[in-house]
Amino acid sequence: MESVYTQGIWVAETLQQQTKSLEQCWLVITHLGDPKAAFLLVFPFTYFLDKRAGVAVLWIAAISEWLNLVFKWMLFGERPFWWIGESHLYVSMPPRIHQFPSTCETGPGSPSGHAMVTAAVWWVVASSLGSFLYSRTxxxxxxxxxxxLYVALLVAVGTSRIFILAHFPHQVIAGCITGFILGIVLSGRVPEGRPLLFYFSFSFSLLLSALMVNVGLQQIGIDLSWSIALAKKWCSHAEWIRLDTAPFSSLTRDCGALLGLGLAEYWKPNGWSLPWAPRALSLAFSSMGLYHVNRLPLPVQPQGLFYGLFFIKFVLVPQIVMVFVPGLVHLFTRKKKQD
Structure with missing residues (x-):
């Protein structure tokens, strides 16, 4: 793998040197490709255009990110920003590269979660929009x-991850291929009309199975905190290490979102039926609500409290988008019509 890694460092160095003027663009794209964006941006936007597609986005985002976590635990992928120092190949001639605030993720690197979740989630959007356009034209x-546009987005997100030293090219390619396959497979298996118990059981099963994998790997002598130690050692700024990029943060996000989806469908089966103008208003208010929920500061110590509050935060996401905001918009627009 050493030759693959060295070629990857060369690609990252070339990208940073040749596209330096596009630095801010790459940073914006890498944020748009963040798995968190699938829950906070893509889900509400898609839901108010097509309810089933919106539910599919949330469902597939949670499943694909959970699978990405398990794959990362199994594959032990290095990340460029720490491999450069650990390899000791660049002592005499270090590459001309630098890190960014988004570089220092603490989980293993293979496959790329940004690429994998983006490929899975945006397949739903692309296929739904493609079917709609074909039915009309x-x-x-x-x-x-x-x-x-879907392919262009994957290329852009993958390139941004290489640019900021978060992933090697082969990790991005693996993430894109895996996510593409998951998008096709899971988009035809979206749960509809399921009871709350299904979502509760599924969410708990994902949490329990991930913990069992974690404990099982530790029992055979595999230290799953190895990547966190390396990230802290080689990140150029200590404040760039954030707990919300840790593997268990993605796990609690996925389980919380799935439970929240079940609660939303329990409170309001089939959602609110709104015309286009109230839908646009609901999208605007939902986006504002999710923005403020995402910005809520959480205590990082003790870590159990952080993960518990992080779980609750993402339980709220489907409630805001599917129940609270459209319900209020329906209430006020109906009163206005009656007046």
Whole structure:
């Protein structure tokens, strides 16, 4: 693997040198490709265009990120920003590269979670939009446009991850391929009309199975905190190490979002039926609500409290988008019509 890693460092160095003027663009793209964005940005936007597609986005985001966590525990992928120092190959001639606030993620690197979740989630958006365009125009050329944009998005997100030294190219490619397959497989298996017990059981099963994998690997002598230690050792700024990038943060996010989806469908089966103007208003208010929920500061000590509050935060996400905000918009727009 050493030759693969050295080639990856060369690619990252070339990208940083040749596209330095696009630095801010790459940083924005890497944030848009963050798995968290699938829950906070893609889900509400898609839901108010098409309810089933919105539920599919949330469902697939949670499953694909959970699988990504398990794959990372199994594959032990290095990350460029720490491998450079650990390899001792660049002592005499270090590469001309630098880190960014988004670089210092603490989980293993393979496969890329950004690429994998983006590929899975945006497949739902691209395929739904492509089907809609084809039903209206009967044009293969026009209906293929969303899929071309889908490929362009994957290339952009993958390139941004290499640029900031978060991943090697092969990790990005592996994430894109895995996410693409998951998007196709899971988009046809979206739970509809399931009881709350299903979501509760599924969320608990994901949490329990991930913990069992974690404990099992530790029992055979594998220290799963190895990547956290390396990230802290080689990150150029200690404040760039954040607990919300730790593996258990993604696990609690996924389980919380799935339980929240079940609660939302329990409180309001089939959601609120709104015309286009109230939907746009609901999207605007939901986005504002999610922005403030995401910004809520959480105590990092003790870590159990942090993960518990992080879980609750993402339980609230489907409630805000599917129940609270559209319910209030429905209430006020109905009163206005009656007046």
């Amino acid at each position: 009967r044009s293969v050329l026009i209906s293929s446009a969303p899929f071309l």
